[in-house]
Amino acid sequence: MTLRETAPKLPPEQYEKNFAEISPRMTPRQAAVEAARCLFCFDAPCAMACPTHIDVPSFIKKISTDNLRGSARVILEANILGHSCGRVCPTEVLCEGACVMHEKEEKPIEIGRLQRYAVDYVLDRNIQLFRAGAPNGKRVALIGSGPASLACAAELAKLGYRTTIFDRNGLPGGLDTYGIAAYKLRAQDTQREVELVRGLGVEFRQKTTVGTDVTFAQLEKDFDAIFIGVGLGDTGPLKIPGEDLQGVVGAMQFIEPTKVRPFAQLTIGRRIACIGAGNTAIDVVTAAKRLGAEIVHLIYRRGEHEMSAFHYEYDLAKLDGVRFHWHAQPLRILADAAGNVAAIECLRTRTESGSDSKKKRSQIAIIAGSEFQLEVDMVVRAIGQEPVTSFVRAVQGIAVRENGTIAVSERFQTGNAKYFAAGDCVNGGKEVVDAVAEGMAAARGIDAWLESPRGKN
Amino acid sequence: MSDLSVNFCGLRSPNPFWLASGPPTNTGGQVMRAFDAGWGGAVWKTIGDPIQNTSSRYGAIDLNGVKMMGLNNIELISDRPIAINLAEISAVKKRYPKHLVIASLMVESKRETWHDIVRRAEDAGSDALELNFGCPHGMSERGMGAAVGQVPEYTEMITSWAKEVAKTPVISKLTPNVTDITHIALAAERGGADAVSLINTINSLMGVDLETFAPRPNVAGKSSHGGYCGPAVKPIALHLLSSVAKRVKIPIVGIGGIGDWKDAAEHIALGASCVQVCTAAMHYGFRIVEDMADGLTAYMDDHAYRSTESFRGRAVPNVMDWGDLDLNYKIIAKIDAGLCIGCQLCYVACEDGAHQCIERAPQHNARGKQNPNGMEIHVPRIIEEECVGCNLCALVCPVHGCITMEEIHTGLPPMSWKQKTSRTT
Numbered sequence: 001m002t003l004r005e006t007a008p009k010l011p012p013e014q015y016e017k018n019f020a021e022i023s024p025r026m027t028p029r030q031a032a033v034e035a036a037r038c039l040f041c042f043d044a045p046c047a048m049a050c051p052t053h054i055d056v057p058s059f060i061k062k063i064s065t066d067n068l069r070g071s072a073r074v075i076l077e078a079n080i081l082g083h084s085c086g087r088v089c090p091t092e093v094l095c096e097g098a099c100v101m102h103e104k105e106e107k108p109i110e111i112g113r114l115q116r117y118a119v120d121y122v123l124d125r126n127i128q129l130f131r132a133g134a135p136n137g138k139r140v141a142l143i144g145s146g147p148a149s150l151a152c153a154a155e156l157a158k159l160g161y162r163t164t165i166f167d168r169n170g171l172p173g174g175l176d177t178y179g180i181a182a183y184k185l186r187a188q189d190t191q192r193e194v195e196l197v198r199g200l201g202v203e204f205r206q207k208t209t210v211g212t213d214v215t216f217a218q219l220e221k222d223f224d225a226i227f228i229g230v231g232l233g234d235t236g237p238l239k240i241p242g243e244d245l246q247g248v249v250g251a252m253q254f255i256e257p258t259k260v261r262p263f264a265q266l267t268i269g270r271r272i273a274c275i276g277a278g279n280t281a282i283d284v285v286t287a288a289k290r291l292g293a294e295i296v297h298l299i300y301r302r303g304e305h306e307m308s309a310f311h312y313e314y315d316l317a318k319l320d321g322v323r324f325h326w327h328a329q330p331l332r333i334l335a336d337a338a339g340n341v342a343a344i345e346c347l348r349t350r351t352e353s354g355s356d357s358k359k360k361r362s363q364i365a366i367i368a369g370s371e372f373q374l375e376v377d378m379v380v381r382a383i384g385q386e387p388v389t390s391f392v393r394a395v396q397g398i399a400v401r402e403n404g405t406i407a408v409s410e411r412f413q414t415g416n417a418k419y420f421a422a423g424d425c426v427n428g429g430k431e432v433v434d435a436v437a438e439g440m441a442a443a444r445g446i447d448a449w450l451e452s453p454r455g456k457n
Numbered sequence: 458m459s460d461l462s463v464n465f466c467g468l469r470s471p472n473p474f475w476l477a478s479g480p481p482t483n484t485g486g487q488v489m490r491a492f493d494a495g496w497g498g499a500v501w502k503t504i505g506d507p508i509q510n511t512s513s514r515y516g517a518i519d520l521n522g523v524k525m526m527g528l529n530n531i532e533l534i535s536d537r538p539i540a541i542n543l544a545e546i547s548a549v550k551k552r553y554p555k556h557l558v559i560a561s562l563m564v565e566s567k568r569e570t571w572h573d574i575v576r577r578a579e580d581a582g583s584d585a586l587e588l589n590f591g592c593p594h595g596m597s598e599r600g601m602g603a604a605v606g607q608v609p610e611y612t613e614m615i616t617s618w619a620k621e622v623a624k625t626p627v628i629s630k631l632t633p634n635v636t637d638i639t640h641i642a643l644a645a646e647r648g649g650a651d652a653v654s655l656i657n658t659i660n661s662l663m664g665v666d667l668e669t670f671a672p673r674p675n676v677a678g679k680s681s682h683g684g685y686c687g688p689a690v691k692p693i694a695l696h697l698l699s700s701v702a703k704r705v706k707i708p709i710v711g712i713g714g715i716g717d718w719k720d721a722a723e724h725i726a727l728g729a730s731c732v733q734v735c736t737a738a739m740h741y742g743f744r745i746v747e748d749m750a751d752g753l754t755a756y757m758d759d760h761a762y763r764s765t766e767s768f769r770g771r772a773v774p775n776v777m778d779w780g781d782l783d784l785n786y787k788i789i790a791k792i793d794a795g796l797c798i799g800c801q802l803c804y805v806a807c808e809d810g811a812h813q814c815i816e817r818a819p820q821h822n823a824r825g826k827q828n829p830n831g832m833e834i835h836v837p838r839i840i841e842e843e844c845v846g847c848n849l850c851a852l853v854c855p856v857h858g859c860i861t862m863e864e865i866h867t868g869l870p871p872m873s874w875k876q877k878t879s880r881t882t
Binding site (some may be wrong): 032033036039040041042043044045048049064092093094097098099100101102326445 | 521522797798799800801802804805817826828829830832834855856
């Protein structure tokens with residue numbers, strides 16, 4: 001990719017500073033003080049609010065009693081990705097949003113950080129808390145190695161299944177490895193969690209694309225059930241002129257290198273425009289600023305109150321000095337003589353109904369003659385990833401919904417009884433913790449369908 | 458404007474706050490700084506034949522991150538020569554004639570030895586004497602301290618020896634490590650004590666290191682029982698104080714778990730003329746007395762108490778035998794739904810730990826308020842006809858004022874267990 005102007009390189013230590021964890025690991029004393037604040041609610045709202053229903057008061061109590069192994073067990077039994085969830089969950093709208101401390105006009109308990117603190121204890125020491133179940137003679141293949149597959153495979157392994165994960169990427173972990181802002185979660189942290197899953201006997205076949213490297217027919221022959229956890233695909237197109245120019249990339253394409261390559265080796269534009277205002281867009285603009293881009297624009301065709309990014313994500317971008325262009329719709333991307341991105345032209349919009357509610361989307365009207373241009377060297381599309389289900393159409397019986405997601409039953413079984421699916425490819429794109437919850441539920445669904453006998457440990 | 462000064466056995470104390478005999482009163486330098494900070498009196502670290510201490514000496518219990526809820530020590534009496542202690546008492550009294558210096562004394566249980574130390578302490582200028590009959594550790598193994606205070610006859614005898622020669626008030630300090638402290642208090646009174654002070658520290662072992670099995674405080678992997686004090690012991694001190702206040706006629710000095718003016722006022726309300734403080738000063742330094750004086754003054758002003766005598770002992774008659782309590786007095790719990798945070802701690806406490814009088818909120822019983830997550834807050838319901846008025850729900854509720862205990866008028870006249878049983882027999 002060639003760019004008209006690139007962002008200046010920063011001193012190596014500056015990159016590390018810029019991408020330092022935004023929520024660092026607690027010290028033992030911090031954890032003790034925070035854990036002591038927890039009221040130990042009965043039938044606690046935090047646990048109810050968690051998609052994986054981690055018994056939050058129980059694991060926090062165990063931190064208070066210095067029983068960190070027990071604390072981690074409580075967390076990981078409910079959510080094998082408890083470490084990354086502790087770091088990337090939007091806790092403000094989940095467990096911490098439900099904390100009764102809000103009603104007490106006190107700060108909610110820092111559940112996410114405490115959770116990470118407890119799980120770090122066992123990850124640091126390679127303590128294997130769980131064992132694979134006694135083999136029940138059944139085999140399950142899992143396609144994709146993101147949170148849904150990892151959770152599903154771990155649960156199945158505990159039940160005695162032989163599980164094999166097939167994944168086209170070099171590293172396991174899916175979106176956790178490749179798509180989450182580096183200041184929240186590094187790829188190597190995800191690999192520590194992957195090792196937990198591998199420790200249960202789950203086999204990983206990386207760089208193996210199902211449909212080409214191995215056929216569905218082969219999987220159907222070798223395995224008793226197949227789980228699909230492929231997440232989402234590329235970011236959708238803007239459908240405007242200039243989209244194919246050098247310097248126009250999708251959000252995942254932009255973020256992925258920040259996760260798997262040294263920051264100093266990355267080349268980005270000096271001025272960058274990001275289209276969209278979801279949480280992924282925030283990941284893009286904050287990464288862009290932290291990599292040294294001088295001017296970063298976020299362009300959104302609706303108003304500030306309609307952006308789908310969480311408040312605290314928006315705050316991150318504001319603190320990073322991102323320029324926000326509300327009510328602006330990209331019209332075309334302009335090139336310089338060399339064919340590189342040089343500017344983006346937008347039109348002002350007006351929301352017709354004026355509704356501030358996120359759920360009730362307003363109508364957008366273009367304001368004629370309101371064109372304006374921003375000089376940029378790079379344009380990043382962050383208007384939502386599209387489902388990547390074309391390949392499952394090759395499998396007979398799997399139904400795909402209108403929006404491209406895979407249709408499943410309550411136990412996450414697809415139209416083809418042998419195939420189960422969960423995570424973003426089913427729910428259209430939610431949190432890591434949702435993928436874990438669904439993956440675990442799918443494991444139980446597979447187990448129920450196969451009616452496997454329980455082996456003896 | 459109220460006046461904090463106290464007439465104690467004919468002595469004028471600038472206020473009721475004294476430092477107890479202990480590490481904070483080990484030296485003249487400390488005592489003078491304490492007086493500068495505002496303490497009215499100081500009971501000198503117990504004087505006797507110098508001892509040798511161990512290292513370490515103190516152990517503490519923390520609670521939920523709060524440090525030193527309880528403290529214990531295995532430190533003995535002063536490790537400095539008697540002559541040096543007495544010379545420093547003289548020096549302090551010369552510079553602080555209006556403050557009280559009370560010499561705490563502990564010597565061998567010989568009449569002449571006690572006569573000698575009493576004379577020397579008074580010659581040095583002590584305003585009063587406190588006989589240490591309470592030290593529960595170390596010294597008791599040598600036949601002193603609690604070894605005296607646990608036997609009424611010894612307490613009476615040694616008190617009387619001190620009184621034979623003392624010209625200043627004699628305070629006998631009592632140990633709580635007895636079956637009934639009033640027997641000891643009465644023995645001291647019989648022996649002629651001008652006052653008693655209580656409580657000394659409580660026998661304790663602070664804990665065990667689960668890796669080495671060394672008890673705390675650790676002295677080369679071993680430990681010994683020591684004296685327990687600090688905020689945790691106040692309820693024990695208040696009980697023993699009230700029981701002594703009901704029996705003796707001489708003044709009482711309250712000790713045990715006092716860290717602020719409210720603690721001091723409670724001791725005074727249960728009969729104490731003055732109070733002594735040690736752990737809180739060890740924790741935060743002498744400066745704590747400023748708010749003790751300031752807060753007590755404000756309290757007394759608010760209630761138009763001219764002196765501590767205006768409310769001293771007011772709570773004593775309210776401490777009764779259980780058999781005299783009114784069985785027809787009835788309270789039940791009320792939950793303020795507007796304040797409830799939905800933690801369900803009252804529910805689980807009542808259900809598992811008390812009398813099963815609280816119901817989980819049914820789904821429709823949300824109070825219409827939502828947490829930031831959009832979840833409804835469910836307010837538990839008191840089953841009023843079942844509530845026994847035990848207080849537990851109000852005690853566990855983390856929100857101030859959310860659960861209150863409200864009186865239900867039964868229409869029945871007061872009736873105690875004693876009255877009830879005398880009627881039926």
